[in-house]
Amino acid sequence: MHRDLKPDHFLFVSKDEDAALKAIDFGLSVFYKPGDTFCELTGTPHYIAPEVLNRKYGLEADVWSAGVILYILLGGYCPFDAEDDTESFGKTFDQILKMPLDLESEPWPSISDGAKDLVLRMLDRDPKKRFTAHQVLCHPWIVGDGVAPVKPLESAVLSRLQRFSAMNKLKKMALRVIAENMSEEEIAGLKKLFKIFDTDNAGTITFDGLKKGLRKLGSNLMDSEIQALMEGADTDNNGTIDCNEFLAATLHLSKLEIEENLRNAFSFFDKDGNGNITIDDLSQVCTDFGLGDVRLDEMIKEINQNNVCSLDGQIDYSEFAAMMRTKEETS
Secondary structure, three states: OOOOOOHHHEEEOOOOOOOOEEEOOOOOOOOOOOOOOEOOOOOOHHHOOHHHHOOOEOOHHHHHHHHHHHHHHHHOOOOOOOOOOOOOOHHHHHHHHHOOOOOOOOOHHHOOHHHHHHHHHHOOOOOOOOOOHHHHHHOHHHHOOOOOOOHHHHHHHHHHHHHHHOOOHHHHHHHHHHHHOOOHHHHHHHHHHHHHHOOOOOOEEOHHHHHHHHHHOOOOOOHHHHHHHHHHHOOOOOOOEEHHHHHHHHOOHHHHHOHHHHHHHHHHHOOOOOOEEOHHHHHHHHHHOOOOOOOHHHHHHHHHHHOOOOOOOOEEHHHHHHHHHOOOOOO
């Protein structure tokens, strides 16, 4: 039993295209005989199986950890990622023990039924019902001879850009603040995705770069639709999408469920620290973001389009959080 399976513990033996992938770091591993049970709490918090938390587990725990890895590879985010302080993972552990698995949020609607079936079988909380390693390897999604489509990735990128375009200016700026405060580990995948569109390595995405990148991912949008996405993501209206704008536009919505992210973003906008975002605060923030042509009265009205804010010319934290968590309707 490895007992600490996670993406960090798999490395290619070389940079060759067909290089072998090997598991590393067997520091927590143990030899296992059928019927053995273990009680040590080991592993990395987000990948620990429920029975490990209950201090009675066997070989099935490695399959759970592999299932979490598969979920991340397919969905782009960790299934159990609660807001925890630096010394405790209690909330994450509660999610592992109790929270239903999310296979409804994007990009999961675009993921094949076979892939979702395997994820569910690997992340069954009952180790007796969970697939064994042999069953995983025999699953039709694993042994199938089909070629994996690029459509899910295209759908995920496209849906996120469309969602971002439908947001009001304050929410777009808030997502940028949140993205800029993410750890390198959290945004590494999105930065790699950015390079698909930054075709000339200039650090920005042009209309042609966005068009070529979407074509590479299988999109067949018209130029007018691509231009609309371009304008929606270009928050400073300079004609290109820089990396921070792209990160904000493609950040997964699960980040908006983390209270700390919303609190930090609100504090950024509440310049005078009085507990409200005022017209003066917005004016200063718009200047910071290079938005010199924004009519602030219209911006406030736009923020209130879903009736989550009062009309007193300022926004308190509860109104801000409600606005950030409201889902936009996209065509």
